[in-house]
Amino acid sequence: MTTALALDPHGLVEIGLDQEAWGELRSGSSGFVARHMGRAQLPMAELTASIAALPLTPIRTGHLADWGDIGSGRSTVLDYNRVVCRTPGLARPLLYDFNQTEDTALASGDTLFLPGSVIDAGVRGRLPLRRWSPDGMVRHDGEGSLFVPYAETEWDGERLPLTELHRRRMRAHFPDATFHSDLLTGDEDRVTEVLLTLLRAAGPDSRALAFVFDRIVHRDGTVERFKPTLDETGYRLGPVTYPTAEALVAASLLPARAAVTAERFTVADAAPPPHAPLLSVDAVTLLYAVLGTHREPGQPPVCGDFDVHVQWGALAMGGYPPQRRGYFFSGAKKTRWMYEAVVRDLSWAAPLLFVIAPTAPFLLWPSSREPRDVELVEDLLTRVRTAISAWPERVDRTAPEIQRVVAEWLAAEGAELSAAFRRQIRWGDRLSPDGRPLPAGEPVEPAGFATLTMSQACQVVGALVEAVA
DSSP, X not given: OOOEEEETTTTEEEESOOHHHHHHHHHTSOSEEEEEGGGOOSBHHHHXXXXXXXXXXXEEEEESSOOHHHHTXXXXXXXXXXXXXXXXXXOEEEEEOOOBOOOTTSOSSOTTTOTTEEEETTEEEEOOEEEEEXXXXXXXXXXXXXXXXXXXXXXXXXXXXHHHHHHHHHHHHOTTOEEHHHHHHHTHHHHHHHHHHHXXXXXXXXXXXXXXXXXXXXXXXXXXXXOOEEETTXXXXXXXXXXXXXXXXXXXXXXXXXXXXXXXXXXXXXXXXSEEEEEOHHHHHHHHHHTTTTSOTTOOOTTSSSEEEEEEEOHHHHOBTTTBOOHHHHTHHHHHHXXXXXXXXXXXOOOEEEEEEEOGGGGGOOBTTOHHHHHHHHHHHXXXXXXXXXXXXXXXXXXXHHHHHHHHHHHTGGGGOOHHHHHHHHTOOSSOTTSSXXXXXXXXXXXXXXXXXXXXXXXXXXXXXXXXX
């Protein structure tokens, strides 16, 4: 049985931690426990208040791009980031700046966040981009994607790295945002220790090594996926062999150093490294947790003998249980060895409770631009509460009942939902559907949302996603 427990002595509230796992972390017999907040039977209002009262700030891991429309509530499918990151104590943005620009056809790269563009009221303005060539930085024709830290652009007559432009604009809307590359460069010693520990634990197993490094970025900004191998010559990743683990790890830090240098590539003799290995998403997620991105600098693990890391994940990472658990929780058993190795071998690493918090419930917040959507969603939530009132916490009964209610509602009143809300539920794109600037707006909490449990809200979103898709 899982319950909401007060963490002694810090007055924390833990969502869904069972007593057995609690004991394992406290005793040190387990170095890693993963829990999915999407299963929590706690009303959303209570849950968010409890999170805001924690002696930590959960991270919301988004991608580096133009977040201006997110800040102004005009990014449609991405507006949930505004809800999570603008609620005091609920989340702080931690942006992954190793993403790739979208190509002209929007067929490759980061086609959701669109880092190769500036988005104004839902209208995309493509940035002029430059990439490295043997003759220096040259115009990028838009065919194919570029590794964001290796791209240059122009803004207001200034030539500057693409990362620097987005950082400047981000600070204007979300001044507490932090960045992936700053984490790697700001604590290189511990990052190096963690990565060397993972490589030692992986040994020559190529499958295990791929949980640490799985791609390589070339000087021209192209990224390729390779499975690492280890033999008597060293670590081989694509066209490059690194003779030692230390050499492999040192090379992986070079792109981060480039990403944090505002003047990079604007001088004639600057150039990115010929090749550099890139961390897998599993290794990145681990670093965010074990390096304490949820804590203030210098703050010890929040529970003393173990730490609690809370991370808000979007639909891909956090999912919407029980229909979809998201990639982190689905793969937690496969990556457990990584966390256990770090806790076992590094004296400063504490046993870790990793709580994945799904952002999916906030997709139920329509935009104020569509007041009829607000009324319709409120009607749906009323119907859901009535339908499951006899057994509100019995997921085996509520999930199919919610699916039935959603299907019937969509065929009746729900047919009036705006195209914008349907695109939001489908997790489509962030652009204005007709190319005209979107009016100002903001996500609106529908009546009844606060009393839904996190589990129920995830079930509603899951039923809507499946029905609308």
